Amino acid sequence: MYAANRWAPNKAKEAVLTQLAAWDFRPGQSVLDAVEAVTVLLVATTVADQGHRVSVHLSDQDGQACILALSHHPGLADLDDDAGPEVLHQVTAHRSVTECGMDTGPDGRRVWAVVDL
Known part of the structure; x- marks a missing residue:
């Protein structure tokens, strides 16, 4: 958990x-380099939601890592902003990223990427 x-x-x-x-x-x-860039993008996106804190969750399976950032800013609209598509485009520009996504829930914005290690 980090201060936003x-x-x-x-x-x-x-x-x-x-x-x-x-x-x-x-x-x-x-x-x-991809892991570094993707992590920075994901966390910067959740920091921009202007909540008080963000968290990063990391898991691994079958030679892949899933990096998820969560804004902990409840009450966000359903991603009507322009940041979503642009961030996901930047994330998928890294060849080792196999999947990514973004959504909102009661706990704020979630943005994630799966990276082949």
């Missing part, structure tokens, strides 16, 4: 990289 401020994306990026290393994932530099 300008430092959150980089703190989350470091935490994701640290956890992947702890799980003994040693992807190549291009995949690491």
